[in-house]
Amino acid sequence: MEQKAELGKDLEIDRIIHLSLNYCIENNYGLAVYRLPASKTIHLIASKHHQIADHNNLNQLKPGYISAPFYDAFDNLKYIPADLHLTCELKNDKFTLNNIISGEEELEGYLFDEPKKVLLEELPSPSTLISQEKDKTQYIEYVNQCIEEIKDGRFKKVVPSRAKYTSLPDNFDIADLYCRLESSFPNGMINLIYLPTEGLWIGATPETLIEVDNRETFKTMSLAGTQKAQEDIELKNVLWRTKEIEEQALVSRYIINCLKKIRVREFEEEGPKTIRSGNLFHLMTGFKIDMEKINFPELGQVMLELLHPTSAVCGMPKDETEQFILDHEPINRKLFAGFMGPVNIDGNTNIFVNLRCAKIYKKHILTYAGAGVTIDSDPEKEFEETELKCQSILRHL
Numbered sequence: 001m002e003q004k005a006e007l008g009k010d011l012e013i014d015r016i017i018h019l020s021l022n023y024c025i026e027n028n029y030g031l032a033v034y035r036l037p038a039s040k041t042i043h044l045i046a047s048k049h050h051q052i053a054d055h056n057n058l059n060q061l062k063p064g065y066i067s068a069p070f071y072d073a074f075d076n077l078k079y080i081p082a083d084l085h086l087t088c089e090l091k092n093d094k095f096t097l098n099n100i101i102s103g104e105e106e107l108e109g110y111l112f113d114e115p116k117k118v119l120l121e122e123l124p125s126p127s128t129l130i131s132q133e134k135d136k137t138q139y140i141e142y143v144n145q146c147i148e149e150i151k152d153g154r155f156k157k158v159v160p161s162r163a164k165y166t167s168l169p170d171n172f173d174i175a176d177l178y179c180r181l182e183s184s185f186p187n188g189m190i191n192l193i194y195l196p197t198e199g200l201w202i203g204a205t206p207e208t209l210i211e212v213d214n215r216e217t218f219k220t221m222s223l224a225g226t227q228k229a230q231e232d233i234e235l236k237n238v239l240w241r242t243k244e245i246e247e248q249a250l251v252s253r254y255i256i257n258c259l260k261k262i263r264v265r266e267f268e269e270e271g272p273k274t275i276r277s278g279n280l281f282h283l284m285t286g287f288k289i290d291m292e293k294i295n296f297p298e299l300g301q302v303m304l305e306l307l308h309p310t311s312a313v314c315g316m317p318k319d320e321t322e323q324f325i326l327d328h329e330p331i332n333r334k335l336f337a338g339f340m341g342p343v344n345i346d347g348n349t350n351i352f353v354n355l356r357c358a359k360i361y362k363k364h365i366l367t368y369a370g371a372g373v374t375i376d377s378d379p380e381k382e383f384e385e386t387e388l389k390c391q392s393i394l395r396h397l
């Protein structure tokens with residue numbers, strides 16, 4: 001093992017992504033490459049034993065990576081055990097292989113093979129392509145339907161979503177895109193996932209769903225409200241309209257209600273404050289709980305089930321808006337607005353809402369985005385907001 005780690009010092013992240021992705025696509029492995037917010041370490045996890053996992057059993061899972069779709073998340077929670085787990089560290093502006101934590105001989109050996117162009121050719125083409133014009137009119141009509149439901153008093157908030165097809169440039173390189181996202185979203189969770197059943201996805205999400213550190217501390221956040229980031233302003237001076245302040249407060253209230261359901265009263269709340277995610281600003285409130293103090297070791301998995309899907313990606317009330325989305329949304333969200341992240345790696349679990357993400361096809365990229373609609377929404381502005389969210393990935397192609 002030591003000899004391989006030593007050899008690995010010459011391996012750079014783009015080559016590791018190309019070779020591991022080639023291998024995983026060819027051999028039906030599951031792959032996750034991720035970098036946690038504000039970290040200088042990229043992790044790569046791969047295994048041929050990817051499987052459906054029981055969410056009630058998260059604490060007992062061996063180190064690995066989970067990914068669940070928006071719909072029926074808990075029946076479709078995929079788990080990639082960390083049979084191969086290696087890390088790359090940032091040094092002199094380059095991510096280079098640093099450590100092989102667990103080995104998987106065949107794939108590990110393959111990483112030292114000759115570099116090849118990544119096998120996007122092996123990926124399918126999308127089954128339908130929607131014209132840009134139709135995409136916009138369809139979305140605006142859908143937002144209007146949401147506003148009607150709110151006016152009729154059935155919902156307080158709904159988060160309608162759309163998906164945008166764009167052709168990939170001829171010189172597209174998945175590893176280049178990964179590295180650009182990495183430097184553009186210092187506080188985002190940068191992720192690339194390949195699962196034979198889901199295809200290839202890439203993203204840079206700003207939203208933590210649940211974080212459990214050392215089995216001691218639980219964290220979550222309420223994130224909502226969006227505006228285009230300005231360069232010449234300090235975060236503390238960013239101004240927000242009442243619409244966004246109320247929209248984000250609804251998400252905070254939703255989290256507090258989930259905590260009430262399980263009688264957790266002792267929590268720290270910080271915010272709301274403005275955070276930056278690439279080209280956007282959002283409002284964020286952080287929640288923190290001392291799990292040891294309240295003697296609740298299962299809090300992470302219990303809260304995961306209560307929180308998903310939060311009103312940042314679904315709506316209020318939860319069950320009714322989820323059904324409405326299922327019945328009316330013209331797209332299938334698949335992994336978008338689901339959740340994913342590493343479990344039990346170094347004793348920590350970091351699950352994120354899968355936002356600012358895209359599915360990669362043979363010659364196209366499909367970016368997904370939603371916008372929080374309330375009684376004060378202007379459909380045209382909500383469409384523009386989803387455009388900005390899609391651009392947070394597309395501008396790095």
Ligand SMILES: C=C(O[C@@H]1C=C(C(=O)O)C=C[C@H]1O)C(=O)O
Pocket residue numbers: 159207223224225226282312313355356368369370371372373389
């Ligand atoms: C739904 C998305 O983002 C969520 C919705 C937001 C909003 O409505 O302002 C902001 C951040 C996220 O919680 C998305 O990125 O597609």
